[in-house]
Amino acid sequence: MTGRKLFKSAKFQEVNTAVKKDGAAIFVDKEGQENLIIDNPYAIRYIHSYAEDTPFFLGLADGKLRGTKCGACNYVFATPRGNCQFCGETTKWVDLPLRGKVHTWTTCHFGGEAFLKETPYNLAMIEFEGANSVLLARLKDCKEEEIYVGMPVEARFSPQPQFSITDIWFVPAGAGPGQRSKK
Amino acid sequence: MPTEKKRDVFSGTPTPSSPKRSGRRVYMVSGGVTKFAKAHPGMDFRLMCKRSFDQARAAVPNLTLDMIDGTRISYFSDHFTRQLKAASMVLDYIGLNPRGSVRIEWGGATGGECIQAGYEAVASGRMDVCAVTGFETMSRVPTWKGNEFIALASDTNFDFPLGGFYTGYYALMVQRHIYEYVRRKKFAHIKDEREAQRKAIEYGTRVMAMVSVKNHKNALTNPYAQYPKDLSVQDVLSSEMVSYPLTREQICTMSDGAATVILTNEERAHELSDDPVLISGVGCGTDTMRLADRPFGKVLLMPHEKASDYADLDYPGVHSFRAGRSAGMEAFGHAGITDPKKELDFVELHDAYSSSEIQTYEDLGLCKYGEGYDFVESGAPFLKGVDYGFPTPKAGMIPVNPSGGLIACGHPVGATGIMQGVFAFWQLQNKIAEKFGSPRLQIANARRGAIHSHAGTGSAVTVTVLESTKRRSP
Structure with a gap:
């Protein structure tokens, strides 16, 4: 055969x-x-638009972390939304503080195929003073056994922005301005 | 969280406890399921569906193809088969053209939602008999590519690019669950924050491992299960770390499989079967796709709870599934259930992770929020007469996942919720011995059970209540 x-x-x-x-x-x-x-391989190039989320990703490239605030109910979304999920009103862009606290966290030892080479990596949801919701990001420069809920963290921005959520990550607060992550 | 005041998480939308009771009564008269396996290279999705459909038909010999008014067909992702409109191919393969059909997709809750779509077709009077079939063939791509596909069911602007990994999202959720209910309650006396959190995680994961042991051991006599295993708590804890604190044995796997149920109106139900099972309650709840968008508000209270129980709790946050609570309240309200722990004889729930089984006990009101770990340690969700390797004093109170659940049976997404329906149906017909070849998993005098199907991080959940209608001598 x-x-x-x-x-x-x-x-x-x-x-x-x-x-x-x-x-x-x-x-x-x-x-x-x-x-x-x-064998049946498959590859595709998407032309992905950030649409109404665009100012967030442009902000990262400028070293700014932006959320949105509802004009009607004043709810502040740390992960921005163009419209308020509670009252439907249009939101306005606001700058978020570059320091926050770990709301919850994990260390991933596996990931989707495209991310396996980056393992292990930490994920954390970050709370900010003055914001009502949180932001999911990578947490770097710390090991699994050092992370805890409530840990103060601060933002770092990629010097070579790729226009991705990975252009921002967090490190333990006070880790020093010169410290760059290996990943 | 720095919220100024707790917001009503429903923001003026109707509460989920006021279900509409119009429509015809709907019965399940038959079910079929293929064995769930890592790979079924010898069957494509059409043949798997056909096999489960034929098994369901064989159990109701009076049912002819021309009596079936139409179908509802479910599968989760077109990526896995790289065959769009696959439901059309299932439908023509089982011979039900030119009758009405639609493909149902609702993430991990695809199967549960498909049963409810079939329910609606019959309850509305549009169909007298509806065949509900679902499948997934996940073996056609490598495991980690599969994980990537599943993670595409998260926000691709903000979530997916961080790791493309659902286990990571559930780990984030259980870490906060452990913080809220173990660190802040059970270990409130420990002053050192880091030590308290480590101890809380250690305790929480040990209890989660007990759930994994339960489901794997239950499945030892379920011939349809993919991974029946005789494990100890230590085996579970020492298996490979996937996303801290979730180890491999606490996570369901990808599978190939299909399942079918036949739903009918009252008249046909009694013509076709001497033991039809009534669908007495349906509920569906939803929540935001992004975990980060979940509000920090008030608990949707069930009858066994008071607002004062949760005075210092922000809900749902990322620790609990508001969609599961909402779905449960709607379905239980519909079925006239006020205390699910007492009024249900068993629950087949969506344990994609050992952690989400514990979170779901609380959502469904089998215990209060925060009592999930104690509930496991009490033995309440374990089967009576099975040796799990640790004490289960209240075993048999409300068995959860007697079949072995997703952790042991596997999770071919579009089939999973329907598989739960088939196993619950056999329980209520008292046919586990006949179907599984062993009476070990038959719950004595099971009269009423619930099935629970759950989509990505709790973005959608369905709960369906099933009831036996036949009088049986005990």
């Missing part, structure tokens, strides 16, 4: 490896059924 490798009683993972290498393989399952499996 076409010279393709025949896998009997193999783990499906081994078949997967062969498919990647040879482009195809035949997997014989427990019932003796032959299943032809092919």
Whole structure:
């Protein structure tokens, strides 16, 4: 049969490896059924618009952290929204403080495929004085055993902005201005 | 949180405790499910659905294809199969053209939502018989690419680029849950903040591991489960760290699988089955996609709670699932249930993580907010007569995930909520021994149960109450 490798009683993972290498393989399952499996790669380029969130991402490139404030109920969103989720009114852009506190946190030892090379990395939700909601960001320059809820942190901005939420991250407050993360 | 005053988290929208009771009564008369597996290379999604559909049909031999007025078909992601409009292919494969259908997608709650879509089709009078089928084939991409696809169901501006990882989001949620209820309550006496938090996490994760042991061990006699395992608390805790403090054995896996239920009106139900199960309550709740947008307001109170119980609690924050509470209140109100812990005989709930099972006990009112860990230690959600390797004094009070849940059965997303419906249906028909080949997981005299399906970080949750209608001698 076409010279393709025949896998009997193999783990499906081994078949997967062969498919990647040879482009195809035949997997014989427990019932003796032959299943032809092919490699089927897929890549795509999206033209992603930040639309109404644009000022936030441009702000990061300027070293500014921006939230939004509802003109009607004064709720301050640390993760900006163009309209208030409570009263529907249009919000205004406001500058947020560059210091905050850890609301909750984790250290990820795995991630989506694109992020595996960055593991382990810390995620934290940050509270800010004067804001009603929080912001999710990477937390750097500290180890898993050093992080705690309530830990004071301060913002750092990428010197080479990629126009991504990863252009901002937080480090333990008072870590020193010259300290740059390795990641 | 620095909120000036607690806001009513519903901001003037109707409270979820006032369900509408119009519509026809809807019954489940049959169910079928494929074994959930890491990969079913020998079946594509059409054949998996067909197998579960045929199993469901075989249990109601009087049901002919032409009696089925239409279908509701669920799968979560087009990315996994790279086949858009896959529901059309399921529908023609099982032979139900040209009758009405629609594909249902609601994240992790896709299956639960699909059952409710079928319920609505029958309750409204549009259909007398509706076939509800769901599937997912997640083996067609590598595991970590799959994780990336799942994480695309989070905000791609603010959340996804930070790691593309749902386990990370749930770890953030349980860390705050542990802080609110363990550090601030159980370990309030410890002065040193860091020491108190470490001890709280250690305690919380040990209790979470007990949930994982329960679900894996329950599944030992469920032939449809992907990962039945005889584990100890230590095995769970020492398995690989995925996102602190969640270890691998506390997280469900990706799976291939399909499930089907047949829903009908009252007249047809009694023609087709001598043991139809009534759908007596449906509820669905929602919350913000971004965890960061969750408000810090007041608890939606159930009858067993008082506002004073939660005077110093900001709700839901990121520690609890407001959508689960809302869905539970609607479904229980519909079914006339005021105390779910006493009035339900079991619950099959969406334990994608051991942590979310504990959080869900509280959302569903099986205990108060903050009592989830004690609830586990009391043994209440464990099965009577099973040795879990630790004491379970109140075992049998309200068994949760007797089937093994997602942690042990697997989670082929579009099938999962329907799978829960099938297992609950068999429980209520007292047919676990026949279907599983062992009576071990049959709950004696199970009359009423709830199924609970949950989407990404609690952005949508469905709760459906099922009731046996047949008189049985005990």
